[in-house]
Amino acid sequence: MTVPAAPAAGERAAVITGAASGIGQEFCVALASRGARVAGVDIADMAATRQAVRRAGGTFLPVTADVTAESDTARMADEVRAAFGRADICVNNAGTYPLVPFEETTYAEWRRVLTLNLDGMFLVTRALLPLLRRSPAGRIVNVASAVVWLGPPRMVAYTTSKSGVIGFTRSLASELGPAGITVNAITPGMIPTATAVRTGVTADLDRVVAGQAIPKVQQPADLVTSLLYLCDPGSGFVTGAAINVDGGFAKH
Numbered sequence: 433m434t435v436p437a438a439p440a441a442g443e444r445a446a447v448i449t450g451a452a453s454g455i456g457q458e459f460c461v462a463l464a465s466r467g468a469r470v471a472g473v474d475i476a477d478m479a480a481t482r483q484a485v486r487r488a489g490g491t492f493l494p495v496t497a498d499v500t501a502e503s504d505t506a507r508m509a510d511e512v513r514a515a516f517g518r519a520d521i522c523v524n525n526a527g528t529y530p531l532v533p534f535e536e537t538t539y540a541e542w543r544r545v546l547t548l549n550l551d552g553m554f555l556v557t558r559a560l561l562p563l564l565r566r567s568p569a570g571r572i573v574n575v576a577s578a579v580v581w582l583g584p585p586r587m588v589a590y591t592t593s594k595s596g597v598i599g600f601t602r603s604l605a606s607e608l609g610p611a612g613i614t615v616n617a618i619t620p621g622m623i624p625t626a627t628a629v630r631t632g633v634t635a636d637l638d639r640v641v642a643g644q645a646i647p648k649v650q651q652p653a654d655l656v657t658s659l660l661y662l663c664d665p666g667s668g669f670v671t672g673a674a675i676n677v678d679g680g681f682a683k684h
């Protein structure tokens with residue numbers, strides 16, 4: 433049996449969007465503390481993430497960039513190439529999830545949600561592909577949401593966008609499989625990050641927790657083992673999948 437050569441953990445380089453806070457920050461620390469050099473991409477200040485990664489003994493490159501601006505994503509890829517010389521992992525996590533009734537959703541708001549959650553993922557992935565193709569084990573992980581299995585009210589734009597993330601994941605997995613690049617999604621349940629609390633999406637957190645098979649409040653850390661699994665060089669046969677991590681609410 434031949435085992436494909438996998439890069440040593442210390443050599444790998446990861447790019448994580450939406451790195452300034454919440455799930456993205458947790459992912460930066462998780463991958464950096466396992467030896468990957470991490471570039472965080474965000475429009476917000478990433479000082480807290482940089483500190484957290486350094487505390488974990490990792491390497492962190494903050495790249496201030498708007499994932500919806502093509503010129504920014506091209507510059508981001510240039511900065512990653514200049515700093516690390518490679519990119520093995522791309523985690524598309526930047527996103528927005530407004531809670532708004534359908535009839536109150538303006539066209540501008542609809543476009544804003546789809547632009548950030550879909551165009552951002554497209555632009556970042558495409559900009560990094562030349563580097564990912566050179567990796568011996570390229571990994572793309574897209575953060576979708578358990579809403580795609582549930583279709584909750586007042587989240588039509590968001591659910592539409594995250595369903596698009598699943599379609600993107602499946603089709604791109606087929607296209608990049610021959611290059612040895614896997615493309616997968618994670619669908620988290622309700623996580624009371626600062627943004628989720630501020631925007632009111634956690635108003636019915638008690639109801640959600642009560643409906644979960646595991647009745648505890650989900651934290652960003654609950655997603656880490658799934659992320660590490662999908663990014664592992666040994667997971668090269670897992671692609672086009674969406675791993676649901678929601679404590680057993682959707683039971684998908």
Ligand SMILES: NC(=O)c1ccc[n+]([C@@H]2O[C@H](COP(=O)([O-])OP(=O)(O)OC[C@H]3O[C@@H](n4cnc5c(N)ncnc54)[C@H](O)[C@@H]3O)[C@@H](O)[C@H]2O)c1
Pocket residue numbers: 449450451452453454455456473474475476497498499500525526527528529548552575576577578619620621622623624625626627628
């Ligand atoms: N919190 C939840 O309950 C939950 C559940 C399921 C899925 N998700 C998804 O997880 C992801 C992260 O959510 P979170 O709760 O950690 O939110 P968050 O607001 O803490 O993180 C999102 C980050 O994206 C950044 N960002 C926004 N617009 C950007 C842009 N144009 N360019 C670059 N960066 C930009 C923000 O500055 C922020 O740091 C999102 O895609 C969200 O849809 C969250």
